[in-house]
Amino acid sequence: MLSSSPTRHPFLAPAGPRVLAHRGLVTPDAAAQGVAENSFAAVAEAHAAGVGYVESDCHLTADGTVVLFHDDDLSRMTGDPRKIADVRLAELEELMADRGGLVTLAQALDSFPDVRWNLDVKAEAAAAPVGRLVAPHAARVLLTSFSDDRRRVALAAARTAGAPIRPATSPGSATVARLVAAHALGLRGTVRRLLRDLDALQIPERQGPVRVVTRGLVRAAHEAGVEVHVWTVNDTGDMTRLLDLGVDGLVTDRADLALSIVNGR
Incomplete structure (x- = not known):
């Protein structure tokens, strides 16, 4: 059980377990209709299913707009080899129109005011703009990145932009x-030192041959008042x-299935 903490971030209240829709929710039926991950339709589907948390990714366009997009180029999604930054x-928006619709970060925050956003900063150039955009919404945003430098830049930008809390x-x-x-x-x-100033530890169950998630690590995180979120979990038995x-x-592509398991416990 997570230790009670007076500093629990509003993003993580009330206590879990919680389901985080990985890049929104694209059901098999939606995928057959061409709906893509991180699209407006995918976020709307997660919201309609009752998901309170959406995990997404942030890139910056050539004209300086933060968009929800995972890859740094368009090749996988559209067959276009260009970088998002170009x-x-x-x-x-035109390229994504028949794939569920592009979402900018500003649109996501405004269009889904009751969704909490778990945002992965994918590009160095996007870090400060992301921080500035989320500043008014800091109570319902978690910022992360594979790069701690990008993460810290985004957090600092949110603070400088007047975020009421980190x-x-x-x-x-x-x-x-x-x-x-x-x-x-x-x-x-x-x-304990490494867990200081963190709210969640978001990790894969395994990294290659190394088991990352163990009962002992979960216990250590909880003792520090830090939640453990595991990605990307799509099998119901694993959930x-x-x-x-x-x-x-649970960070999952099948938030609908995960919700049924969590709500049934």
């Missing part, structure tokens, strides 16, 4: 690697097993 917003945050991959190693070596002081292990959140 395409202007209007053209990107957005919630989860560490980058380098910090996670140090944390897992320190826990394996029994360096409890180092583990149940991880919840039984004590994790606080």
Whole structure:
């Protein structure tokens, strides 16, 4: 059980377990109709299913607009090899029009005011703009990135832009690697230090041959008042097993299935 903490971030209240819709929700039927991840339609589907949290990704267009998009180029989504950073917003909107519709970060925050946003900053150039955009919404935003530098830039930009509180945050991959190693070596002081100023530890169950999520690591995070969210969990058996292990959140492409499991517990 997560230790009670007077500093629990509003993003994580009330207590979980919680379901985070990975890039929105694209059901098999929606996919057959051409709906893409991170599209307006995918976010709307997650919202309609009753999901309170959407995990998404942030890039910056050539004309400086933050958009929800995972890859740094268009090749997988549209067959166009250009980088997101080289395409202007209007053209990107046209390319995504029949794939569920492009969403800018500003549109996402305004159109879904009761959704809490777990935002992964994918591009260095997007970090400060993301921070400025989320500043008024900091109570319902968690900022993360594989790069701790990008994450810190975004957090600092939110603060400078007048965020009433710091957005919630989860560490980058380098910090996670140090944390897992320190826990394996029994360096409890180092583990506590690395967890300081974090709200969630968002990690895969395994990284190659290395098991990342263990009961001991979950316990250590909880002792520090930090939640554990595991990505990307799509098998219902795995969902149940991880919840039984004590994790606080499931990042999943099948938020509809995960909700039914969480609500049935």
